[in-house]
Amino acid sequence: MNLRRAIISYARPFGTLAVLVALGGIISVLTPYFLTVPNLLNVAQQTVINAVIAVGMTLVIISAGIDLSVGSILAFAGVVLAQALHAGWPLPLAILAGVGVGTACGLVNGLLITMGRLPPFIATLGMMSVARGAALLATGGRPVSGFGESFRWLANGRLATVPAAVVLMLLVYAAAYFVLRRTKFGRYVYAVGGNEEAALLSGVPVGICKIAIYGSCGGLAGLAAVVLTSRLNSAQPIAGLSYELDAIAAAVIGGASLMGGEGSVLGTLVGALIMGVLRNGLNLLGVSSFVQQVFIGVVIIAAVLLDMLFKQRKR
Amino acid sequence: MDHSVQTVLSMKGIVKRYPGVVALEGVDLDVRRGEVHVLLGENGAGKSTLVKILAGAVRRDAGTLEIEGRAYELSTPREAQTAGVSVIYQEFNLVPGLTVAENIFLGREPRGFLPGFIDQALLVSEAERILHGLGVVIDPRSVVRSLGVAEQQMVEVAKALSVDARIVVMDEPTSALTEREIGRLFMVIRRLRERGVAIIYISHRLDELFQIGDRVTVLRDGRLIGTRVIAESTRAGLIRMMVGRDLTEQFPPRGATVGEEVLRVEGLTRRGVLDGISFVLHRGEVLGLTGLMGAGRTELARALFGADPIDAGRVWVRGSEVVIRSPQHAIRLGLGFLTEDRKRQGLVLGCSVTENICLASLDRFSRGGVMQAGNERAEASRLASELRVKTPSLGERVLNLSGGNQQKVVLGKWLCRSAEILLFDEPTRGIDVGAKAEVYQLIRRLSAAGKAILIISSELPEILGLSDRILVMSRGRLSGMFGAAEATPEAILRCALGADAA
Ligand SMILES: Nc1ncnc2c1ncn2[C@@H]1O[C@H](COP(=O)(O)OP(=O)(O)OP(=O)(O)O)[C@@H](O)[C@H]1O
Ligand SMILES: [Mg+2]
Numbered sequence: 001m002n003l004r005r006a007i008i009s010y011a012r013p014f015g016t017l018a019v020l021v022a023l024g025g026i027i028s029v030l031t032p033y034f035l036t037v038p039n040l041l042n043v044a045q046q047t048v049i050n051a052v053i054a055v056g057m058t059l060v061i062i063s064a065g066i067d068l069s070v071g072s073i074l075a076f077a078g079v080v081l082a083q084a085l086h087a088g089w090p091l092p093l094a095i096l097a098g099v100g101v102g103t104a105c106g107l108v109n110g111l112l113i114t115m116g117r118l119p120p121f122i123a124t125l126g127m128m129s130v131a132r133g134a135a136l137l138a139t140g141g142r143p144v145s146g147f148g149e150s151f152r153w154l155a156n157g158r159l160a161t162v163p164a165a166v167v168l169m170l171l172v173y174a175a176a177y178f179v180l181r182r183t184k185f186g187r188y189v190y191a192v193g194g195n196e197e198a199a200l201l202s203g204v205p206v207g208i209c210k211i212a213i214y215g216s217c218g219g220l221a222g223l224a225a226v227v228l229t230s231r232l233n234s235a236q237p238i239a240g241l242s243y244e245l246d247a248i249a250a251a252v253i254g255g256a257s258l259m260g261g262e263g264s265v266l267g268t269l270v271g272a273l274i275m276g277v278l279r280n281g282l283n284l285l286g287v288s289s290f291v292q293q294v295f296i297g298v299v300i301i302a303a304v305l306l307d308m309l310f311k312q313r314k315r
Numbered sequence: 316m317d318h319s320v321q322t323v324l325s326m327k328g329i330v331k332r333y334p335g336v337v338a339l340e341g342v343d344l345d346v347r348r349g350e351v352h353v354l355l356g357e358n359g360a361g362k363s364t365l366v367k368i369l370a371g372a373v374r375r376d377a378g379t380l381e382i383e384g385r386a387y388e389l390s391t392p393r394e395a396q397t398a399g400v401s402v403i404y405q406e407f408n409l410v411p412g413l414t415v416a417e418n419i420f421l422g423r424e425p426r427g428f429l430p431g432f433i434d435q436a437l438l439v440s441e442a443e444r445i446l447h448g449l450g451v452v453i454d455p456r457s458v459v460r461s462l463g464v465a466e467q468q469m470v471e472v473a474k475a476l477s478v479d480a481r482i483v484v485m486d487e488p489t490s491a492l493t494e495r496e497i498g499r500l501f502m503v504i505r506r507l508r509e510r511g512v513a514i515i516y517i518s519h520r521l522d523e524l525f526q527i528g529d530r531v532t533v534l535r536d537g538r539l540i541g542t543r544v545i546a547e548s549t550r551a552g553l554i555r556m557m558v559g560r561d562l563t564e565q566f567p568p569r570g571a572t573v574g575e576e577v578l579r580v581e582g583l584t585r586r587g588v589l590d591g592i593s594f595v596l597h598r599g600e601v602l603g604l605t606g607l608m609g610a611g612r613t614e615l616a617r618a619l620f621g622a623d624p625i626d627a628g629r630v631w632v633r634g635s636e637v638v639i640r641s642p643q644h645a646i647r648l649g650l651g652f653l654t655e656d657r658k659r660q661g662l663v664l665g666c667s668v669t670e671n672i673c674l675a676s677l678d679r680f681s682r683g684g685v686m687q688a689g690n691e692r693a694e695a696s697r698l699a700s701e702l703r704v705k706t707p708s709l710g711e712r713v714l715n716l717s718g719g720n721q722q723k724v725v726l727g728k729w730l731c732r733s734a735e736i737l738l739f740d741e742p743t744r745g746i747d748v749g750a751k752a753e754v755y756q757l758i759r760r761l762s763a764a765g766k767a768i769l770i771i772s773s774e775l776p777e778i779l780g781l782s783d784r785i786l787v788m789s790r791g792r793l794s795g796m797f798g799a800a801e802a803t804p805e806a807i808l809r810c811a812l813g814a815d816a817a
Contacts, residue, residue: 184681188677195659198654198659198674203647
């Protein structure tokens with residue numbers, strides 16, 4: 001009996017994991033190059049940006065919110081970082097500036113949602129436009145390019161054979177897993193999303209929690225900006241368009257519920273990998289980017305349908 | 316045969332299993348036309364599950380079901396509705412953002428001039444007619460979100476009665492109602508019975524079953540114990556069938572000492588809701604608070620707890636004056652608030668039993684923000700067994716627990732917090748006789764240990780049996796105060812009915 005219960009409670013992330021494995025299987029049959037170490041590392045590296053943003057999005061979604069501004073925040077944080085580097089700031093300080101700008105935007109979101117009582121959709125929709133505008137204003141609409149060797153290493157360098165960016169991503173996931181599963185804050189996130197009123201009446205500092213959640217989400221978008229800018233050796237004010245949708249998709253494929261109270265970072269990682277594998281596979285197969293769009297949409301819907309079907313079986 | 320005409324519903328060999336639990340193990344139930352058939356059993360015995368199967372909300376694993384001699388599968392609620400079954404669920408199923416009238420006719424809205432449109436005027440007037448028939452004054456145009464639990468309960472009743480049903484199921488309809496509304500509900504039940512409608516009635520209040528019931532079927536741990544004619548049964552006999560042993564229903568004797576004052580309230584006012592409430596509460600004291608639906612009892616507790624703002628009034632906690640700004644602040648001051656609506660305000664349904672029990676005391680179970688899972692589990696397990704929460708494991712989501720067991724989890728949350736001043740709003744709502752006796756013992760133990768307890772309850776016997784002093788509210792004011800010795804049901808009721816009696 002206990003075994004069955006255990007299987008049922010763990011089967012959900014495994015369900016999406018099964019989708020990932022099946023997808024990888026199909027693609028590797030179609031194109032053998034897929035299953036080589038360099039390509040797999042490549043997939044991991046391509047996934048980093050979305051995966052890092054999606055961690056923050058997962059927190060937000062578990063708390064029954066949504067953040068539409070992450071793509072714009074990424075662009076804004078990227079140009080701030082780039083300009084700081086060009087102004088000759090030391091590397092750590094410049095990175096701090098980028099992540100800090102992202103965090104600040106996120107905190108503003110949080111304040112609008114708690115103090116201003118705005119629905120998350122509205123608050124972050126506004127921030128989406130403000131941060132984008134700020135990025136364009138700061139650069140006059142032109143990319144800021146060309147950085148030193150040590151900064152470029154962040155996204156392109158390797159630790160042994162593993163890309164440094166992938167290591168960073170794994171560290172972020174480990175930290176997020178710990179925070180959600182093992183800390184008081186993590187418990188609060190689930191409680192706020194599951195039943196805000198009950199949480200409030202149990203003494204959970206709901207407002208502070210939400211501010212922290214949106215702040216982290218913005219900060220992680222800033223961190224993704226560091227990786228992206230380093231990889232491209234350039235910060236674009238129009239970077240990150242529709243990244244928020246990719247992040248939402250990764251979280252939702254990974255089992256997060258937009259109703260709140262449900263979701264896990266491991267699920268989200270698998271969700272982000274599914275999207276990465278799909279893009280990579282379709283590229284290898286030479287499928288046009290128009291068709292790719294269709295495929296990705298279909299996979300998102302199929303994955304969530306499967307998940308829901310699984311849940312209903314338990315009735 | 317005459318028999319087949321009489322029997323409206325016949326369920327045979329019903330089985331339902333959940334992972335780790337057998338909810339029903341071959342249960343039979345037959346219900347006759349024009350009878351009130353009571354289902355009795357402890358928390359988690361399977362009553363709601365049986366009823367949900369009849370309502371098409373849960374699928375049975377085995378067993379047959381016949382309504383007026385016809386076999387039914389009943390795999391969707393809609394199918395059950397068409398078969399003439401109408402259900403008032405234990406947990407509310409209203410859409411909070413819609414109006415009372417819209418909720419009553421949800422899915423069966425009267426058609427307007429054009430298809431796809433709703434005849435609003437008819438909707439409201441029909442709703443008004445039904446509510447009037449129930450003798451309640453609720454504006455059909457008000458939004459459900461703004462109603463209290465008792466009012467929501469009456470809306471549920473109205474919704475169930477708005478269809479012409481052959482079988483009406485009521486799963487603990489009175490657990491949120493006060494004496495007066497219960498009286499009205501019973502009148503409605505009697506009228507239905509005269510019209511030949513069969514009523515399946517679930518309640519943990521044994522007095523009610525002798526007032527209204529014809530026959531009773533007792534379940535224990537998912538098994539059928541037997542069906543009896545109520546007129547030929549005794550209270551003690553039914554309890555024995557239900558619990559499997561004898562049980563003393565006595566209220567435990569009152570503790571000895573009432574200590575110094577811990578809470579003083581003066582002139583507490585919230586416009587339109589509370590009007591100049593003043594009282595004091597002492598260490599080791601149980602202060603009962605009662606009144607009719609809408610008298611402002613819950614509102615008083617919420618205002619004290621910082622959940623609602625107040626317009627005027629002063630509050631002292633342990634001698635020093637405080638302005639309680641938020642629930643968080645109240646909890647820091649040593650207050651605890653067990654809310655009446657467990658689903659909406661008490662529990663995070665998607666979280667586990669452990670997580671819910673510990674939710675208000677995470678500081679105790681964490682160091683530097685990191686949870687100490689071992690301590691947490693140990694404390695939750697201690698409380699769960701003390702309260703006899705029936706659950707396959709402490710990791711089970713509260714969503715899957717029976718109503719009474721959910722209530723025990725909410726109780727556990729505040730015991731875990733070990734608050735000094737406890738505000739209990741309907742603490743025994745929906746829990747069985749055995750558990751009730753345990754909660755009464757517990758309240759005694761808490762007050763003996765020096766806690767100050769304000770207990771809100773609509774059950775007069777409970778208030779009379781537990782309280783050292785009794786406050787009565789009417790229309791937002793305190794309309795009376797009684798010592799334990801001088802309180803009688805009649806005096807309290809007169810006081811609750813309003814200032815005109817004073
Ligand atoms: N969806 C579910 N998943 C798992 N277990 C369930 C589910 N629904 C009910 N159960 C279990 O089935 C048993 C019977 O529950 P049920 O709600 O029928 O009890 P009940 O007699 O109505 O109790 P109460 O008086 O507390 O309302 C309980 O042990 C409960 O935990
Ligand atoms: Mg029940």
